[in-house]
Amino acid sequence: MKRDFDVKVRDVRSQIINSAQIIENDLRVGSLAKLKAHHARLVNWGRTTISEADFLKLFDQPRVYVLAYGSKVKVSESTLTNFGSSVARMEVVSLNNQFRQLGSAESMAKLRVAWIKIDEGQGADGQSK
Structure with a gap:
């Protein structure tokens, strides 16, 4: 998640x-080489204890990629002028x-944009200042 809706959205x-x-x-080609390598790194770093088979099964489910931004106001047609960044x-x-x-007929992947309301006295980490 990035705080504010500005040029950081590019990253x-x-x-x-x-x-x-x-x-x-990786899923389309069917080799799963990159996903298997990523799982191995997660195991080596102590970030997961699930088996490789269970990890790969996660990708049989519909996938949602999310662009999340935090701001005081949600970006919409009516509030677009509140945001100075055309970028x-x-x-x-x-x-x-x-x-x-990127998507295809067999792809179960979707894109979502999510707004997280940031209060005036809230820092970028969601904690009160």
């Missing part, structure tokens, strides 16, 4: 599309377009 868009391309291509708006449009190209 998030890049991370989401790169991750989605790697995962979806952020263009990045979300670009992500939607790239994601449509």
Whole structure:
């Protein structure tokens, strides 16, 4: 998640599309080499205890890639002028377009944009200042 809806959205868009391309291509090709390698790294780092088979089964489920941003106001048509960054708006449009190209008839992947309300006295970590 990035705080505010500004030029930082460019970084998030890049991370989401790169991750989605790697995962979806690995699933489409059927080798699962990158997912298996990622599982091995997670095990080595102590980040998971699930078996490789159970890890790979997770990708049989529908997948949702999420661009999450935190701001005081939700981005919508009526509030768009509250956000000064045209770059952020263009990045979300670009992500939607790239994601449509990535998807296929057999893909179970979807893209969602999520707003997390940030209160005036709240820091980027969600804690009170």
